Amino acid sequence: MTMGAPNMDVLVSLSKRRGFVFQSSEIYGGTGSVWDYGPLGVELKNNIKRVWWRDFVQQRADMVGIDASILMHPTVWKASGHLDHFTDPMVDCRECKRRFRADHVDTLPWTHYCPATKGNKFSIPAGEPCGHCGQRRTLCPECGKGELTAPRQFNLMFKTFMGPVEDEAAVTYLRPETAQAMFVNFDNVLQSMRLKLPFGIAQAGRSFRNEITPGNFIFRTREFEQMEIEFFVNPNDRVDGRPADEFWHDRWIEDCMAWFLRYGLTADNLRLREHERDELAHYAKRTVDIEYKFPIGWSELMGIANRTDFDLKQHAKWSGKSLTYFDEERKEHVVPFVVEPAAGVDRALLAFMADAYREDEVRGEKRVVLKLHPELAPIKVAVLPLLKKRDDIVRTAHAIRADLARQWRVVYDDTAAIGRLYRRQDEIGTPYCVTVDVQTVGDTERGEAGDGRVTIRDRDSMEQIRVPTAELATVFRELLDAAAWTQVAARYPSPPRS
Ligand SMILES: [Zn+2]
Ligand SMILES: [Zn+2]
Numbered sequence: 001m002t003m004g005a006p007n008m009d010v011l012v013s014l015s016k017r018r019g020f021v022f023q024s025s026e027i028y029g030g031t032g033s034v035w036d037y038g039p040l041g042v043e044l045k046n047n048i049k050r051v052w053w054r055d056f057v058q059q060r061a062d063m064v065g066i067d068a069s070i071l072m073h074p075t076v077w078k079a080s081g082h083l084d085h086f087t088d089p090m091v092d093c094r095e096c097k098r099r100f101r102a103d104h105v106d107t108l109p110w111t112h113y114c115p116a117t118k119g120n121k122f123s124i125p126a127g128e129p130c131g132h133c134g135q136r137r138t139l140c141p142e143c144g145k146g147e148l149t150a151p152r153q154f155n156l157m158f159k160t161f162m163g164p165v166e167d168e169a170a171v172t173y174l175r176p177e178t179a180q181a182m183f184v185n186f187d188n189v190l191q192s193m194r195l196k197l198p199f200g201i202a203q204a205g206r207s208f209r210n211e212i213t214p215g216n217f218i219f220r221t222r223e224f225e226q227m228e229i230e231f232f233v234n235p236n237d238r239v240d241g242r243p244a245d246e247f248w249h250d251r252w253i254e255d256c257m258a259w260f261l262r263y264g265l266t267a268d269n270l271r272l273r274e275h276e277r278d279e280l281a282h283y284a285k286r287t288v289d290i291e292y293k294f295p296i297g298w299s300e301l302m303g304i305a306n307r308t309d310f311d312l313k314q315h316a317k318w319s320g321k322s323l324t325y326f327d328e329e330r331k332e333h334v335v336p337f338v339v340e341p342a343a344g345v346d347r348a349l350l351a352f353m354a355d356a357y358r359e360d361e362v363r364g365e366k367r368v369v370l371k372l373h374p375e376l377a378p379i380k381v382a383v384l385p386l387l388k389k390r391d392d393i394v395r396t397a398h399a400i401r402a403d404l405a406r407q408w409r410v411v412y413d414d415t416a417a418i419g420r421l422y423r424r425q426d427e428i429g430t431p432y433c434v435t436v437d438v439q440t441v442g443d444t445e446r447g448e449a450g451d452g453r454v455t456i457r458d459r460d461s462m463e464q465i466r467v468p469t470a471e472l473a474t475v476f477r478e479l480l481d482a483a484a485w486t487q488v489a490a491r492y493p494s495p496p497r498s
Helices: 008-017 039-058 075-079 179-184 186-193 244-262 310-319 345-356 391-404 418-428 469-480 485-489
Strands: 021-023 035-037 063-065 087-092 099-101 110-114 120-124 152-155 158-161 171-174 199-208 223-233 270-274 286-294 297-308 325-327 332-334 337-344 357-362 365-370 381-385 410-412 432-436 453-458 464-468
Touching: 008 021, 008 345, 008 357, 035 039, 039 063, 039 199, 039 223, 039 244, 039 345, 075 179, 075 310, 179 186, 179 199, 179 223, 179 310, 179 337, 223 244, 223 345, 244 270, 244 286, 244 297, 244 337, 270 297, 286 345, 297 310, 297 345, 337 345, 345 357, 365 418, 381 391, 381 418, 391 410, 391 432, 391 469, 418 432, 432 469, 453 469, 464 469, 469 485
Parallel strands: 063 199, 381 410, 381 432
Antiparallel strands: 021 035, 087 099, 087 152, 110 120, 158 171, 199 223, 223 337, 270 286, 286 297, 297 337, 325 332, 357 365, 432 453, 453 464
């Protein structure tokens, strides 16, 4: 089996060809760094969010969820610091009007019309002087002609207007993160659910950032989806002899790492990165990123920050409402510390796809296979008739699909020969195919009865077993619950060689 991370172009092309991800508004030339999830992409994305919610909310006694609005009171962003600090210094070209991050200008190759060569145009590597005249870049790196403005602070939040009148009073913002809704709802959740510390509030939802240099497919986009948890702890508590916030921070780092491994990311492609003191947000006590070796190199997959009591204190100050917790034991009000595991859904999807991508060779032909975890795979089972001219085979295949589809996303396909159909399912990560053949239904003309068995083919090993139709639902419940194929296969015969 050949391996190696696919490059981004391969993933972009597969995504479009097979309906995972399309460029937004493509027929109009596309929208800058905005993407649409197609029929398979939406299934994969929903599956990622569903297992995240199940593992971190549903199965835990110390977690609850919310689903807050994207539009919030504008003062939220004053209190959170986003209005004043969520900015990048930008410079503009006076000629071509291109906009650059001030701190990125010198990291770009630059266009130069060289006076020493009668004004010939050169593209010069980032940070280097011209080899002919020795000049360094002073003008716009893109057009090589315009002067750049002095740096100006540019806020990354999308500004919009609430209500019918576009006056300043109604200015609000599309949320740049989901986290703030957990802080402003802290007391609502605490009181309505009668929770005891430590407990967490989770939310998955869309956020918006007007990134200046977005790109790399769905890695950095202007509209994206987050899965965030705010886990509140009593800073006066100690666990295993350590401050509770530090204990829980480490615990969440471990749990999140284990989660990505459980759903198929390769350990060698994951690492932890501790934020240096000077890159920590001013409110953070400690932040650790889980990095993944994306096709573009090692980059942040998720961050786990200890945000201390900064957010609750800020919102208490700006709203005038008390956001504290009453510690029964010590008979005192405390402002909880919060540990924040924050993951991007789109980034997770990109990592799962990149990691699952394999090319191998089967009987001299290239096979592309997405070895997605069964729980993440967009389609769990494809039901394929071996002969589409035989009504009884087709009817049986449709009936099997309808039966299994009550529990899983299952498709029927008869638009090509069987080998081709298998390849198509391999390429989109479908873990199992069911084939209905003459043996299943029998041959009435010859007076032969069917055996009522169908063939299940395993995507990864390409092994096959014959299973009674009546047992399919039970077998798939086992297989899709991540039971090893070999355990199940040991109970059933292989189909006869054809
Ligand atoms: Zn320019
Ligand atoms: Zn020059």
